[in-house]
Amino acid sequence: MSSKLTLGIAGVAAALIIALAVIILVVAKGGDSKKSTDAPASGSDTPSASATKASADFGGKAASGELRLRGEDPLFLDPAVAQDAGSALYIVEIFSGLVHLDKDLKIQPDLAESWDVSPDGKTYTFHLNKKATFHDGRPVTTADIKYSFERALNQDTASVTAENFLGDIVGARDVSRGRATEISGLKVVDDLTVAFTLDAAKPYFLYKLSYPTAFVVDQRQIKSNPKNWTLKPTGTGPYKLKQWKLGEKLTLEAYDNNVLGAPKLKTINYDLTGGSTLVSYEDGDIDVTGVGLDDLDRIQDRSDKLNKEYTQTPRQSVDYIGFNTNAPPFDDPLVRQAFAMAVDRKKIAEVVLKGAIPVATGILAPGVPGYTADDKTYAFDAQKAKNLLAQSKYAGKMPEITLAESGAGATVGPTTEAIVQFWKDNLGVTVKIQQAESATFFTDIDNGKYQMFHLGWIMDYPDPEDVLDVLFYSKSKQNSTRYTNPGIDAKLEAARIDPNTEARLATYQDVEKQLIKDAVWIPMFFDTTHALVKPYVKNYAFPPVVIERFRDVEVTR
Amino acid sequence: MDGLAGYILRRLLFLPLTLLIVSFATFYITRWGPGDPVSVYSGQYRDQEAFDRVRHKYGLDKPIIEQYGIYLKQIVLHGDFGPSFRFRDRSIPDIIAPKIWVSARLGVYAFILTFLIGIPAGVFAAVKQGSWLDPFVISIFLFFQSIPVLVMVPVLVLVFAAQLHWLPSGGFDGVFSKSMIIPTIALSLPSIAGVARLARATTLGTLNEDFVRTARAKGLDEVTVISRHIARQSLVPVMTTVIGLSLVGLIEGAFFTETLLGIPGIGRFVFESVNGRDYNVILAIVLVITTAFVLANLLVDLALIVIDPRIRAGRGVR
Numbered sequence: 001m002s003s004k005l006t007l008g009i010a011g012v013a014a015a016l017i018i019a020l021a022v023i024i025l026v027v028a029k030g031g032d033s034k035k036s037t038d039a040p041a042s043g044s045d046t047p048s049a050s051a052t053k054a055s056a057d058f059g060g061k062a063a064s065g066e067l068r069l070r071g072e073d074p075l076f077l078d079p080a081v082a083q084d085a086g087s088a089l090y091i092v093e094i095f096s097g098l099v100h101l102d103k104d105l106k107i108q109p110d111l112a113e114s115w116d117v118s119p120d121g122k123t124y125t126f127h128l129n130k131k132a133t134f135h136d137g138r139p140v141t142t143a144d145i146k147y148s149f150e151r152a153l154n155q156d157t158a159s160v161t162a163e164n165f166l167g168d169i170v171g172a173r174d175v176s177r178g179r180a181t182e183i184s185g186l187k188v189v190d191d192l193t194v195a196f197t198l199d200a201a202k203p204y205f206l207y208k209l210s211y212p213t214a215f216v217v218d219q220r221q222i223k224s225n226p227k228n229w230t231l232k233p234t235g236t237g238p239y240k241l242k243q244w245k246l247g248e249k250l251t252l253e254a255y256d257n258n259v260l261g262a263p264k265l266k267t268i269n270y271d272l273t274g275g276s277t278l279v280s281y282e283d284g285d286i287d288v289t290g291v292g293l294d295d296l297d298r299i300q301d302r303s304d305k306l307n308k309e310y311t312q313t314p315r316q317s318v319d320y321i322g323f324n325t326n327a328p329p330f331d332d333p334l335v336r337q338a339f340a341m342a343v344d345r346k347k348i349a350e351v352v353l354k355g356a357i358p359v360a361t362g363i364l365a366p367g368v369p370g371y372t373a374d375d376k377t378y379a380f381d382a383q384k385a386k387n388l389l390a391q392s393k394y395a396g397k398m399p400e401i402t403l404a405e406s407g408a409g410a411t412v413g414p415t416t417e418a419i420v421q422f423w424k425d426n427l428g429v430t431v432k433i434q435q436a437e438s439a440t441f442f443t444d445i446d447n448g449k450y451q452m453f454h455l456g457w458i459m460d461y462p463d464p465e466d467v468l469d470v471l472f473y474s475k476s477k478q479n480s481t482r483y484t485n486p487g488i489d490a491k492l493e494a495a496r497i498d499p500n501t502e503a504r505l506a507t508y509q510d511v512e513k514q515l516i517k518d519a520v521w522i523p524m525f526f527d528t529t530h531a532l533v534k535p536y537v538k539n540y541a542f543p544p545v546v547i548e549r550f551r552d553v554e555v556t557r
Numbered sequence: 558m559d560g561l562a563g564y565i566l567r568r569l570l571f572l573p574l575t576l577l578i579v580s581f582a583t584f585y586i587t588r589w590g591p592g593d594p595v596s597v598y599s600g601q602y603r604d605q606e607a608f609d610r611v612r613h614k615y616g617l618d619k620p621i622i623e624q625y626g627i628y629l630k631q632i633v634l635h636g637d638f639g640p641s642f643r644f645r646d647r648s649i650p651d652i653i654a655p656k657i658w659v660s661a662r663l664g665v666y667a668f669i670l671t672f673l674i675g676i677p678a679g680v681f682a683a684v685k686q687g688s689w690l691d692p693f694v695i696s697i698f699l700f701f702q703s704i705p706v707l708v709m710v711p712v713l714v715l716v717f718a719a720q721l722h723w724l725p726s727g728g729f730d731g732v733f734s735k736s737m738i739i740p741t742i743a744l745s746l747p748s749i750a751g752v753a754r755l756a757r758a759t760t761l762g763t764l765n766e767d768f769v770r771t772a773r774a775k776g777l778d779e780v781t782v783i784s785r786h787i788a789r790q791s792l793v794p795v796m797t798t799v800i801g802l803s804l805v806g807l808i809e810g811a812f813f814t815e816t817l818l819g820i821p822g823i824g825r826f827v828f829e830s831v832n833g834r835d836y837n838v839i840l841a842i843v844l845v846i847t848t849a850f851v852l853a854n855l856l857v858d859l860a861l862i863v864i865d866p867r868i869r870a871g872r873g874v875r
Contacts, residue, residue: 073644075598075645076643076644076645076646077646078646081645083600084598085600155610155613155614158610158611158614158615159611160595160598160599160604160607161599161602161607163607164602164604164607176607177610227646228646230645230646231646231647246644246647246652246655247655247656247659247821248655271728273729273820273821279718279719279725279726283725437832438592438597438832439591439592439593439596439597439832439834440591442596442599442600443591443592443593443596443597444591445603446596446603446605457601458601477603477605478601478602478603478604480603
């Protein structure tokens with residue numbers, strides 16, 4: 001009897017062991033190929049003296065000069081291709097371009113120490129800084145600029161943004177459309193001088209050059225390791241990627257020979273394992289954390305011990321309800337205006353958002369040139385809204401209306417619920433809410449499937465062109481509201497190339513007012529970053545757009 | 558041994574066929590659904606012409622059948638799962654292996670806990686049939702089974718992390734860390750009831766068998782009767798089946814638990830990959846899980862052959 005029992009148990013154990021072995025085999029296979037792909041990448045890395053020093057620091061738990069953050073895995077560290085904010089956070093530290101935006105969002109020299117603009121505003125000549133080097137010490141030359149730009153545009157690179165950010169250079173579109181391999185408007189004068197000819201005098205060109213698509217990549221590394229160079233890229237930025245273990249940790253280490261000088265902060269350790277950042281912060285495992293709405297009440301309470309470490313910064317991003325101006329009933333501006341006036345955004349901000357996020361005063365967010373604090377949007381007026389709806393051509397025969405938003409479909413955000421309730425109470429119109437996960441949501445917006453949608457716009461660079469021209473020009477590829485207004489088009493075209501900054505911004509402000517009056521959007525809220533920063537971390541900033549931000553941080557722990 | 562070897566071979570021959578059907582269905586459904594990786598990855602950039610150029614580069618503009626043919630050729634000839642559209646510079650085994658490894662380690666814990674509690678609880682309930690202890694024990698575990706994970710996890714976090722500060726609220730710091738405790742409990746509690754009830758039912762079926770009476774008549778003490786005679790006879794075959802099949806659960810991961818607790822496992826990753834329309838990654842994960850399922854089934858059957866003399870005799874294997 002007992003021998004059979006032993007046999008039975010042995011059988012179960014064997015089954016378990018074999019099944020586990022299969023799992024381990026699969027996992028181990030992945031592990032093996034990982035090693036083999038890592039090898040060429042780490043081979044191209046030349047450890048410097050500072051690298052050894054920093055790694056020694058890293059062993060000690062509380063070495064000063066080390067910042068500890070919680071982060072997400074970047075998807076892909078190729079500046080020409082990545083356009084998700086998650087990857088961009090790392091890319092802006094590891095790579096750099098000819099110019100960069102400082103904390104006040106002013107253009108500053110980076111790899112280029114100076115530049116001249118021709119009197120007609122169409123030719124930009126950049127003079128590279130002799131001290132500009134890649135992380136392996138090789139000097140940056142204009143050949144690298146040419147390579148990087150042409151690579152970004154090349155179809156093999158598969159960049160969706162290249163044309164958007166580099167397309168103003170004459171001949172750039174020929175490269176992106178596969179008609180040429182070289183940008184005809186890019187002239188390498190000598191090793192340190194490069195000139196770009198633009199198709200028109202575009203005052204925002206320098207802003208576009210500050211964007212990752214225009215960053216410099218190392219052609220030697222890419223040619224020797226075309227598939228995996230991004231696992232350990234040789235950039236030109238203030239930080240080197242020292243280590244990146246998927247889902248575990250990512251370490252950035254100061255590149256002391258950076259063209260703008262050695263960063264004060266030497267090491268940044270990202271914990272990529274996930275979990276509640278606030279608890280980790282309170283436990284002292286990380287130095288900075290964002291704060292969600294749910295915890296905000298507590299943090300903003302002055303008696304809370306964390307309150308002193310709380311900081312809030314506006315982001316250049318606007319949350320809005322967009323109307324499809326082709327779809328009934330929103331092809332009638334009166335209906336759009338009625339919908340805009342029927343929502344009491346101030347009340348939503350106070351009650352639902354607990355005052356954490358400011359009501360939008362217009363389309364242009366704070367910090368974007370042309371922004372003004374005065375409220376340009378429709379004030380809440382239930383009676384007037386009702387009257388406008390009664391005058392519209394859909395009065396009494398309102399079609400079914402659906403508001404689309406991105407989401408998992410389980411719960412509707414309280415903000416959206418409040419908006420829909422206002423429409424019901426004040427206009428007597430029942431609006432259904434349709435949630436779609438983001439892939440479907442964006443595709444359906446592209447195809448004009450929705451009557452209206454709840455969305456946000458994040459500025460790529462601080463110029464009104466980046467929202468007004470991109471989203472409302474009738475022929476823009478991103479005109480998701482399908483708004484067509486020849487008057488607006490003419491103004492946008494003029495502003496694009498207006499060399500007079502004041503007049504140009506005035507034109508944009510005019511366009512903004514007109515768009516709001518026409519109720520193409522209901523601008524809802526401006527986004528805000530709420531965060532906690534430990535008192536021993538100095539100079540930690542939350543820039544309103546994604547730009548390099550660690551260089552001046554000091555940790556005195 | 559010929560019989561057994563032939564049997565294994567026959568079963569294994571079905572694996573490629575199964576994989577073919579599963580891969581085609583997954584391939585077709587993912588690509589046929591709305592959205593595509595190029596579009597979703599581009600976020601607020603909606604340049605359809607640029608999308609088309611990128612789609613062309615990845616061959617996404619070809620008919621789905623043709624794309625499937627290319628995929629099949631790649632994977633059969635080169636063992637290449639194709640590119641991930643999100644993590645473009647890493648091979649797919651590189652991406653999913655660490656995620657599976659995380660889920661598997663967590664799964665082993667939950668698995669052990671489930672059976673460690675479930676089987677004795679079920680046997681106990683069966684032995685106590687007729688007394689209040691039987692329904693009491695089973696209903697405790699039924700109670701835990703009926704709490705949705707979406708409720709259970711936040712409550713555990715609230716109590717043990719936020720209030721008592723005994724355990725971390727999430728994350729994954731390896732197998733020997735406190736961060737394993739909440740997910741292990743959350744993953745095992747709901748499944749204990751199933752195991753306990755099964756153990757109870759099979760034990761009940763055996764309790765009145767002749768050999769049990771004989772054992773008791775021999776004067777064996779109750780513990781020996783239960784552990785040696787009842788458990789062996791009834792539990793082992795049934796449990797082998799359940800255990801074997803739930804092994805697959807180890808690598809499937811658990812979406813809700815992993816997401817709520819910020820554990821970088823395969824369950825959460827599948828969801829992210831679906832949202833990101835990372836076709837090749839989704840397909841690779843489905844294929845791995847399918848293979849594991851087929852193999853687990855085979856192992857269970859083999860284990861049963863070894864354990865159960867009747868099956869063994871029937872197959873003529875010894």
